[in-house]
Amino acid sequence: MGAAPETESHGHGGGHAGGTAASTQAPGGLQVSEDGYTLAPRRSTLEAGEKTNFSFTINGPDGKPVTGFEPLHGKRLHLIVARRDLSGFQHLHPTLAGGVWTVPLTLPDAGVYRFFTDFKPVGADRQYTLGTDISVPGDLKPVPLPEPEQVAKVDGYEVRLAGTLVPGESSELTLSVGRKDGEPVTDLQPYLEAYGHLVALRAGDLAYLHVHPDGEPGDGETKPGPGITFFAEAPSAGAYRLYLDFKHGDEVRTAEFTVYAGQGAVPAAPEPRESETPDDGHGHTH
Numbered sequence: 001m002g003a004a005p006e007t008e009s010h011g012h013g014g015g016h017a018g019g020t021a022a023s024t025q026a027p028g029g030l031q032v033s034e035d036g037y038t039l040a041p042r043r044s045t046l047e048a049g050e051k052t053n054f055s056f057t058i059n060g061p062d063g064k065p066v067t068g069f070e071p072l073h074g075k076r077l078h079l080i081v082a083r084r085d086l087s088g089f090q091h092l093h094p095t096l097a098g099g100v101w102t103v104p105l106t107l108p109d110a111g112v113y114r115f116f117t118d119f120k121p122v123g124a125d126r127q128y129t130l131g132t133d134i135s136v137p138g139d140l141k142p143v144p145l146p147e148p149e150q151v152a153k154v155d156g157y158e159v160r161l162a163g164t165l166v167p168g169e170s171s172e173l174t175l176s177v178g179r180k181d182g183e184p185v186t187d188l189q190p191y192l193e194a195y196g197h198l199v200a201l202r203a204g205d206l207a208y209l210h211v212h213p214d215g216e217p218g219d220g221e222t223k224p225g226p227g228i229t230f231f232a233e234a235p236s237a238g239a240y241r242l243y244l245d246f247k248h249g250d251e252v253r254t255a256e257f258t259v260y261a262g263q264g265a266v267p268a269a270p271e272p273r274e275s276e277t278p279d280d281g282h283g284h285t286h
Contacts, residue, residue: 027235028129029116029201029208036061039117039130042100046107048138054094054105058119058130065099068122073192079103080116080199082206084133086241087143088113089254091199110138114206129208145203145239145258152244152255156180159244159255167237167262173198175244175255176226184226190217191247196228203239237262 032039041056057065058077069076079101081090088111094103107113113134120127152159158180163173175196177185188195194216200209214229215222234240242257 027202027207027209028118029114029131030205032130032132034128034130035124037066037121037124037128037130039115039132040065041115041132041134043134044132045135045137046105048110048136049106049108051104051106053102055100055102056094056115056117057100058117058121060121066121067096067099069096070120070122070127072118072120072127073194073197075192076119077101078118080118080208081105081107081113082201082241083109083111083113083143084206085111085142086145086201086203086206089199089241089243089256091197091243091245091254107134107136110136110140111142112136114201116208131206131208145241146256148258148260150257152257153180154253154255155251157185157248157253157255158182159246161242161257161259165232165234165240165259165261167234170231170233171261172229172231173242174227174229177228177246177248177255178226185248186223186225187248188225188228189247189250191245191252193217195222195224195246196230197245198230198232199243199245200232200234200240201243202234202236203241207235209233209235209240234261 038059039056040059046052060066075093076096077094079092079094081092082088088109092103094101113136114131115134116129116131118127118129150161156179158178160176161173163171165171177188179185191197194213196213198211209232211230211232214231238261240259240261242259244255245252
């Protein structure tokens with residue numbers, strides 16, 4: 001495992017991209033309010049399958065909506081949505097008007113969803129990840145956590161995972177993007193000022209990690225694929241779900257993995273065979 005780069009992570013919750021010492025800060029996304037900043041959704045219940053303009057504010061220590069935010073990897077706020085069983089992942093970018101954030105959103109299935117907001121107010125010492133639950137009434141059909149695998153298939157692509165997620169340490173993970181026929185992708189497009197974007201959620205309480213890869217487009221060293229290397233810190237042993245966003249062919253896709261921190265390394269995946277079954281993965285939601 002190499003030393004972590006001296007770069008800022010995208011989100012402070014439970015992970016960082018600098019140093020190897022364990023973080024003493026509580027994992028992000030578990031609180032609706034921190035240091036006087038509060039996530040205040042306009043609605044706490046949505047209807048399944050109904051497209052909604054979901055609105056919320058980030059209220060400051062004075063109780064008023066914050067209107068000034070610093071860009072974080074090209075956006076002033078990132079909204080991450082996942083159902084409590086870790087299915088239904090969406091990565092969205094709301095628009096801000098008069099202190100109110102709004103984003104078109106559809107939650108297809110019943111259940112309780114966790115909404116994470118990743119932001120840094122102008123003048124704040126650090127960025128924050130606040131979370132809240134939104135309910136979708138109906139017949140809940142839980143999705144079991146998929147078993148760990150080293151290959152995720154999505155829209156004709158195969159993403160291979162290698163590395164070890166070690167509790168309390170900066171851990172190196174490499175995700176390599178290729179086509180279903182085994183051809184490596186060497187022309188990934190920048191997305192949010194990087195060649196890949198990784199979110200990790202801890203099973204059980206959905207503690208949130210949000211880090212970016214080693215290097216960035218245009219730095220003269222980082223190649224546009226196939227491999228994307230991340231440094232992430234898991235706050236504890238246990239199961240995590242990883243969500244990798246990558247852009248190729250002008251479209252953003254999401255590859256998902258289940259990993260276990262503290263239960264052994266994730267070995268490099270075997271090379272694909274042309275006879276492997278076609279991809280039945282899902283795409284990225286904007």
